[in-house]
Amino acid sequence: MDNVRNFCIIAHIDHGKSTLADRLIQTCGGVSDREFRDQILDSMDLERERGITIKSNTITLPFTSKKDGRTYRLNLIDTPGHVDFSHEVRRSLMSCEGALLLVDASQGVEAQTVANLYLALEFDLELLPVINKIDLPSADVDRAREEIDSDLGLDPFEAVEVSAKTGLGVEDLLEALVEKLPPPEGDPGAQLQALIFDAQYDVYRGVVMLVRVKDGTLKKGQDIFLMHTKKTYQVEEVGLLKLEREASECLEAGNVGYVIAGVKSVRDITIGDTVTDAKNRSAEALPGYRPARPVVFASLYPIASDEYEDLTAALEKLSLNDAALTYEKDSSAALGFGFRCGFLGLLHLEVVQQRLEREFGLALLLSAPTVSYRVKLKTGEELVVDNPVFFPDPSEIEATYEPYIKAQIWIPERYVGTIMELCRDRRADDIQLRYLTQSRVEVNSILPLGEVLFDFYDKLKSYTQGYGSFDYEMFEYRETRIVKVDILVNGEPVDALSQLTHEDRARQRALHYCERLEETIPRQQFKIAIQGAIGGKIIARTTINAYRKDVTAKCYGGDITRKRKLLEKQREGKKKMKVVGSVEIPQEAFVAVLKSEAGK
């Protein structure tokens, strides 16, 4: 056990965590050159594309120290780098004794680095500061050291200088790692206690649980009991997580590895659960079980209604390895059958949507995302509403509450004015500025989550020419004035377009929807009124005139075929339209309205 090190890397976004992980893997020879791809741990295309880690991965690396000649088993436990997935970060941290705290030599200690430090300290981890990107011309190692001392309170002389990109200093880092980070404790002979910190899904083997054995030994053939779900399974296989799974006879205390035990779906287990021996059960579970709660909700519909079955199958498959995704059947008069889904955040939503579209080839429509509101009725009853369909009539409502987030925004100083304006526009409370350096500012603000759902991140990026970054955590519910805005087409509500929004925003949003519909619904036999309404009150209106001219001037002599084909195509297009109150609405209209705001 003395030769084992369980560690993770924590860093501010863009400080080079994935690159360092790659370099460690390559240096330890855990991966042959042929197998090596950049950012090997971020296995999903989407993660690689966006440069973020969504689903954490774990790998065991052999390392022989040149100093003491011993061979170590290093368990690198990867952590996701985005706030939507902070529950996964916590679980990963619980499996480690130490962490590499990465600081960008050119940017120094960032706010998130501090936040990560506290998180790591919460789990009592030993920390080894690492100064990365020393190869950059703008690197200022001395300043980084100073900040490690002053801002983090860590020993600046322990900090190892590396360039994860070039590989410079990585050997030294590994030596420091085995020297400074403690080996795990635990008794292989004691009662079994192992923490499930992650799970993967294997098409052939079912659920592969990733565990950290705290005490005792996990053996093949053993009957195990999961303490939260209260289910018993028999261990089919245990082993280490090299680049591929490597089966072994047992996993002893202090080790990190995998367990396959005939579990069919990740829904059958809960991450953070404790594995114990079925016959010799541990009295207490390990701390750290905290279910992931969705905070953003939206409905997904297939654009082609005959893809509903495919969507059902795709969601089932996706949820096999995404336990945080919730979904239930939903139906809309305008869009047909779909699913009401719950997500950990906007990024999670986008990841799910894109995976469904890319990996399963589905064309999807997403209703306006909403947060979970609390509604107090005049009767004293309290409701939680995350779907406009269930929002009560205004006359019954005593008060409404909406979730607020604590947002941290990092921007170059010159954009302060613009970004403060953006925050104020999004109903920010309490905007505070902190100058990290003369040119870099951290904006702290309390914002309604619902205001961040729509294009906030896009706006931030475009206003700051890509230099701004943003993170948030859930804060608290505050009293607000939420209303339900319905969109009516010739007096008929289009359920898929109903949305919950702040009263001050209602008119603007309703008008925006009406205008998009006006642009995208073709003229029809009758004049069409498009209205936005709260309850019975009309707050926005546009009109589409009846069509007047739709005929080609020429029939091209005898080439009647060409004309017929053109019209047949138009007629096919009409069949795909949804009819609401005798008005034909093309799918493109929904796409235009919903895509103009959703997701991003």
Place this chain on the structure above:
Amino acid sequence: MRPGLYVHVPFCSAICPYCDFAVRVGDAADGAGFVDSLLVELNGLATGDALSDLPAVATAVSRLVAGEFGRFDTIYLGGGTPSVLAERDLRRLLEALRERLPVDDDVKFFFEANPEDVTAQSLRLWNDLGVSMLSLGIQSFDSDQLRFLGRRHHADEARRAVQMALEAGFDTVSIDLIYGLPGQTEDAWRRELETAAHLDPQHLSCYELEIHPRTVFGKRSARGELRELSEDDQADLFLLTHRHLAEHGFEGYEVSNFARSPEHRSAHNAKYWHHVPYLGLGPSAHSYAPTGEGGVRWWNERHTRRWARSLGEGRAAVDDHEALSFGDLAFEALMLGLRTVDGVDCRRLERDFGVDILTGHAKQIEIWRVQGLVTRTDHRIRPTVAGMALADRLVTDLQLEHEITTEIDRA
């Protein structure tokens, strides 16, 4: 009605920026070689030596050539600009058509000409050849508009050409005009119509400008340099055209065609609209003939060089064909019928194609009637002018699949 004959002459002295027909730059010199190829094509069809590999097409051509559908009683020379052809070429072409094909003695001859080709001499020639309807590509009586349209004649020339043609004594002289140019006002277009009406031709074709992607206008439009009129402006001009010409005694018998009296309507174009058999010669020309299962339409190679090469190699110059089911024919009949003042004969539709729209679409037709888009007398549905302006829309409002499949199932 008896079959019609169409000959496509692809040459123009320059290509108009809005035109998306099969055209190429060429003159009388090119015309000689071209007519040689036409005669090869004609000979191949008439002798059966160079029929299409497509059996349905070969059969249809043989039947047309053998006069099984009757003798051809219209010949239409269109383009392009048929008036670029030299006298000698025109004469030998017409002679060959009469000689090799079953052409009726009373055949009506339709001829397209550009105003710059109208001279006392050419008029004498066309008269001598027996042209009964002469269509003049005037397009506009306004010099600025003519320049914008890339035409090679002036306003004065246009007026003089019409006057001369009218004096030459053809049965029907027709003026082609284009309207709906970017920025064109109702007043400006009304003045053009006034000018045309006062010249007093027997026939007018007024085409609303359409911008096609692969034309010069199409490219300019894609770059945002040229803006089509809004739907409302287009509709206003369309209605103005029909109303104004009606006041001057021209009946709008089709979306874009107006005649002094029924005998001046284009008897040749009517064949396209009523599934009367027609045979097309020359590049891009289309042909149609009925079959036991419905009909067959086929078309020649669009590019003149490719068309001529096929013929030179002793093959038919057919590019492709389409077998039309009765359902297709019914759809076309509706599509075309709703473009004409005579409308759709629903009883005929049921008799010929097995589609009963009066029962299946009674409600939709009633809505149109209430909206003033059609009138209904017994078994005939006729579009009003407002209905004609929406002809494409009306036909797509009807979902015919059901009736057609039922009919096929029954058969």
